[in-house]
Amino acid sequence: MLEFTLWDILSNLLLAARWTVLLSLIAFVSGGVAGLLLLLARVSPVPPLRVAARLFIEVFQGTPLLMQLFIVFFALPLIGIETTAWTAAAVGLTLFTAAYLAEIWRGCVEAVPKGQWEASASLALTFGEQMRHVILPQALRIAVPPTVGFSVQVVKGTAVTSIIGFVEVTKAGTMITNATFQPFLVYGLVGLIYFALCYPLSLSAKALERKLNVAR
Amino acid sequence: MAYSFDFSSLLDHTPVLVDGVVTTIGLTAVSTVLGVALGIGGAAARTSTVKPLAVLVGAYVELIRNTPFLVQLFFIFFGLPSLGIRLAEWQAAVLAMVINLGAYSTEIIRAGIEATPKGQIEAGASLGMTGPQIFRYVVLGPAMAKIWPALTSQVVIVMLGSSVCSQIAAEELSFAANFIQSRNFRPFEVYFLATALYLALAVGLRWVFSLMGRRMFAKGVSRA
Numbered sequence: 001m002l003e004f005t006l007w008d009i010l011s012n013l014l015l016a017a018r019w020t021v022l023l024s025l026i027a028f029v030s031g032g033v034a035g036l037l038l039l040l041a042r043v044s045p046v047p048p049l050r051v052a053a054r055l056f057i058e059v060f061q062g063t064p065l066l067m068q069l070f071i072v073f074f075a076l077p078l079i080g081i082e083t084t085a086w087t088a089a090a091v092g093l094t095l096f097t098a099a100y101l102a103e104i105w106r107g108c109v110e111a112v113p114k115g116q117w118e119a120s121a122s123l124a125l126t127f128g129e130q131m132r133h134v135i136l137p138q139a140l141r142i143a144v145p146p147t148v149g150f151s152v153q154v155v156k157g158t159a160v161t162s163i164i165g166f167v168e169v170t171k172a173g174t175m176i177t178n179a180t181f182q183p184f185l186v187y188g189l190v191g192l193i194y195f196a197l198c199y200p201l202s203l204s205a206k207a208l209e210r211k212l213n214v215a216r
Numbered sequence: 217m218a219y220s221f222d223f224s225s226l227l228d229h230t231p232v233l234v235d236g237v238v239t240t241i242g243l244t245a246v247s248t249v250l251g252v253a254l255g256i257g258g259a260a261a262r263t264s265t266v267k268p269l270a271v272l273v274g275a276y277v278e279l280i281r282n283t284p285f286l287v288q289l290f291f292i293f294f295g296l297p298s299l300g301i302r303l304a305e306w307q308a309a310v311l312a313m314v315i316n317l318g319a320y321s322t323e324i325i326r327a328g329i330e331a332t333p334k335g336q337i338e339a340g341a342s343l344g345m346t347g348p349q350i351f352r353y354v355v356l357g358p359a360m361a362k363i364w365p366a367l368t369s370q371v372v373i374v375m376l377g378s379s380v381c382s383q384i385a386a387e388e389l390s391f392a393a394n395f396i397q398s399r400n401f402r403p404f405e406v407y408f409l410a411t412a413l414y415l416a417l418a419v420g421l422r423w424v425f426s427l428m429g430r431r432m433f434a435k436g437v438s439r440a
Contacts, residue, residue, distance in 0.1 A: 062372070062418035064379035066390060067411040074403040078219050152282065159284035163383060170287055183294035191283045191291060198282035 004180045010189060016172030017193050023168060024155045024197075026090050031097025031154070038102035043109055045127055053102065060099030065160050068092050073164050089161035097154055104150060108143040109135055145212060149205035152198045159194070169193055223405050229396045236392025237413055243306070243388055244375040244421070247313035251374070252367070254314060255321025259359075260351060262326050273322065280319035286380045288312050293384045309381040309388075317374045324366045328359030361433035368425040372418050379414070389413060 041053035060068065072095070073088040081087070112135050120134040162171035173190040177183045226233070261273045280288065292315075293308040303311065332355050340350040360367075382390035393410035397403040 059415060062376075062415045063411045064376040064390070064414055066379040066382075067393075067407055067414060070393075070403070070407040071411060074407060078404060156282075156284040159286045160380060162286070163380065170284065170290075173287075173290070177294065182298075183290070184296070184298040187287060187291040187295045191279075191287050194283045194287060195279065199278065202278070202282055 004176075004182075006185075009176055009180060009182070009186060012176055013169055013172055013186075013189055013193060016167060017169045017197075019166070020155070020158050020168040020170075020193075021197070023089055023093065023158045023161065023166070024151070027093035027097050027158070028151055028154050030090070030094045032101060034094055034098035035101030035105065038098050039105045039109065040131065042102055042106050043131075057099045057103050060096055061103065065092070065096055065157055066163060068096055069161060069164050085161070085164055085166040088164055089158070089166040092164075093154065093157055093161065096157060097150075100150055100153065101147065104146050105139065105143055108139040108146075111142055112138045142212060145205050145209040148201060148208060152201050152205070155197050155201070156194065219404075221405060222402060223409070225400045225402055226396065226405060226409055229392075229399070232392045232396055233389070233409070233413070236387065236389035236410075237417070239306075239386070239391075240375070240378060240388040240417065243309055243313060243378050243381065243386070244371070247310050247317055247374065247378075248371050250310075250314045251317025252321050252371075254318030255325050256356070258318060258322030259325035259329055262322060263329050277319045277322050280316055281323070285312065285316050285377045286383065288316060289380065289384060305381075305384050305386040308384055309378065309386040312381075313374055313378060316377070317370065320370045320374075321367060324363050324370060325359060327366075328363035329355055331362055332359060357433070361429070364425070364429045364433065368422060368429075371425065372421055375417060375421055376414060389417075 038053050038056065041049040042057070044050060044053075069088060069092040072092040073083055073085075076083040076088065076091070116134055116138065117130065120130045125133065158166075158168055159170040162168060162174065165171070167175075169190055173186050177186045180186065258273050258277070261269045262277070264270055289308065289312040292312050293303065293305070296303065296308075336354055336358075337350055340354040345353065378388060379390040381388055382394055385391065389410055393406045397406040400406070
């Protein structure tokens with residue numbers, strides 16, 4: 001029987017972890033862009049836009065990521081887009097991230113004093129100008145710590161994409177377990193890899209928050 | 217060729233879906249009770265003056281909060297048998313959910329405990345209360361009232377997260393959906409319905425929690 005050394009297992013897991021990192025980055029960046037658009041709709045003066053954005057957020061925060069991924073996986077072909085595990089994972093996680101970030105950022109926008117809205121409105125700024133020059137710069141400051149904190153959820157969310165067949169570190173762990181019959185070791189290592197990715201993010205979120213509280 | 221939706225074929229599988237919903241509710245109920253209990257204990261330990269205990273609980277919280285639930289579940293279900301701990305699917309699912317919710321609720325409840333004004337603790341002590349008595353009668357109640365909305369959100373997240381328990385063949389709602397789509401080959405319809413059911417469960421769970429909050433905390437729950 002073939003023997004697997006610890007290094008065989010670890011090196012293969014680390015190679016797979018590249019895809020975890022890449023998918024996290026894609027989801028976080030594109031989810032951030034989509035989340036910003038969603039935020040603008042959510043706080044816009046146009047009621048239908050506001051309602052639609054709220055509905056989108058509620059649905060994505062009220063359903064499991066796994067179901068979202070399955071629906072994307074099976075719905076994309078219905079509108080004529082060929083699905084691979086990659087596209088389904090990226091699209092699904094982007095929508096998920098957008099919904100959560102929009103809601104986090106809405107809290108930050110609402111923390112900007114109302115007088116700022118009124119003052120900028122009295123200067124005849126349009127909604128876009130108000131957001132761009134007055135509201136967002138102030139909201140951004142308090143938005144950084146929770147946004148960094150949420151990135152941990154994105155990294156952990158990528159684990160669920162293993163279920164729709166995307167080969168990242170969790171899926172690699174399952175495949176390696178099937179070859180080595182050492183689930184305790186392999187899943188332990190998988191957990192540690194996630195911890196190594198997420199813990200620095202958690203720590204910096206905490207540090208940023210502390211810094212912000214001191215500054216205020 | 218346009219796809220024609222057919223939700224009617226789901227009707228034949230109603231019992232499977234109902235079973236799935238019931239199991240999801242059961243898993244969530246059991247692990248919420250045990251998980252929050254663990255969280256209260258964890259928060260008490262985390263804020264205690266016994267340093268090693270506080271550090272140990274802190275490590276547990278950080279380890280769980282920085283790894284995916286799916287990996288925790290796989291570790292418990294596939295990994296623990298090599299230590300001689302063999303669990304049925306539902307046992308592994310409950311254990312993973314309890315450990316997961318325990319870590320998050322430790323952190324949430326700790327925030328509530330630390331928000332207790334020092335004067336109240338001193339007042340309790342001046343009445344001759346012991347440490348545990350102060351915790352039970354002075355600190356815990358207002359702390360729970362303060363963090364109730366955050367705890368509600370976390371329980372909803374755990375309920376939604378339970379969908380990955382289908383991967384160890386715990387027969388909850390996602391498992392039911394997987395089962396049905398392997399029979400009727402209508403994955404989109406099945407998952408759409410299952411997602412709608414999860415949404416309904418999430419709304420219902422929030423409603424139950426706000427009702428409980430109003431019952432338990434006479435002065436009302438702080439709104440987040």
